[in-house]
Amino acid sequence: MTPVATVFAVRQITDLPALLRIELASFSRPWTPAMFQQAFADPHTIVLAVRDTDGTIAGFVVGRVVADELEILIVAVDPDRRRQGMGQRLVLAMLDLGREQGARAASLEVRRSNRAARRLYERLGFQREAVRQAYYQDPLEDGLIYWHRALSPS
Numbered sequence: 001m002t003p004v005a006t007v008f009a010v011r012q013i014t015d016l017p018a019l020l021r022i023e024l025a026s027f028s029r030p031w032t033p034a035m036f037q038q039a040f041a042d043p044h045t046i047v048l049a050v051r052d053t054d055g056t057i058a059g060f061v062v063g064r065v066v067a068d069e070l071e072i073l074i075v076a077v078d079p080d081r082r083r084q085g086m087g088q089r090l091v092l093a094m095l096d097l098g099r100e101q102g103a104r105a106a107s108l109e110v111r112r113s114n115r116a117a118r119r120l121y122e123r124l125g126f127q128r129e130a131v132r133q134a135y136y137q138d139p140l141e142d143g144l145i146y147w148h149r150a151l152s153p154s
C-alpha cells in the first residue's frame with residue numbers, strides 16, 4: 001500500500017521546532033514560541049499538523065472553538081511541500097474537528113494579496129464577508145474576513 005501523509009493533533013512540545021520553522025518561513029510576523037505554548041495550554045485551541053510520508057511535519061493549522069464558532073488562526077505549509085494538497089487536508093481536518101466540538105460556522109482572516117490562501121478557502125466553501133482596512137503590517141495591507149456558515153452537525 002502507498003504510504004500517505006497523516007493529520008494528527010499536536011500535543012508534544014518536541015514538535016514545536018518543526019512548527020516554528022514552517023511559521024518563520026511563511027509569515028513576516030510569525031508567532032513566537034511563547035504564543036505556541038499558550039495555544040497548547042488553552043483548552044479551546046486546537047493545533048493539528050500533517051506528517052509527511054518521510055515522518056517530518058509538512059504543515060500545521062491552529063484553530064480556536066468558542067461557543068459555536070471556529071476561528072482559524074494559522075494555516076502554514078512548508079514552502080518545499082506546497083501545492084500537494086497538505087493545506088487543504090489541514091483545513092478540512094480542522095473544520096471536521098471544529099464541527100465535532102460544536103462549531104456551526106468558521107471564520108478566518110487573510111491578506112488581500114494572498115491568492116494561494118484565498119483560492120484554498122474559497123474552494124472549501126468560505127465566502128468573503130468583510131474587509132479590515134490596513135489591518136496587516138509588514139507590508140501594510142487590508143485583511144479580508146471569510147466565513148464558512150454551513151458547518152452542518154456531524
Ligand SMILES: CC(C)(COP(=O)(O)OP(=O)(O)OC[C@H]1O[C@@H](n2cnc3c(N)ncnc32)[C@H](O)[C@@H]1OP(=O)(O)O)[C@@H](O)C(=O)NCCC(=O)NCCS
Pocket residue numbers: 026027074075076077078081082083084085086087088089109110111114115116117119120121123
Ligand atoms: C496557503 C497555503 C497554506 C496552501 O497550502 P498548500 O498545501 O500549498 O495548498 P494545497 O496544495 O492544499 O492547495 C489546495 C488548493 O488551494 C489553491 N492554491 C494553493 N496554492 C495556490 C497557489 N500558489 N496559487 C493558486 N491557487 C493555490 C488551489 O485551488 C489548490 O488546488 P489545486 O492545487 O488542485 O489547484 C500555503 O501556500 C502556505 O503555507 N502559504 C504561506 C502561509 C499562508 O499564507 N497561510 C495562510 C494565511 S491566512
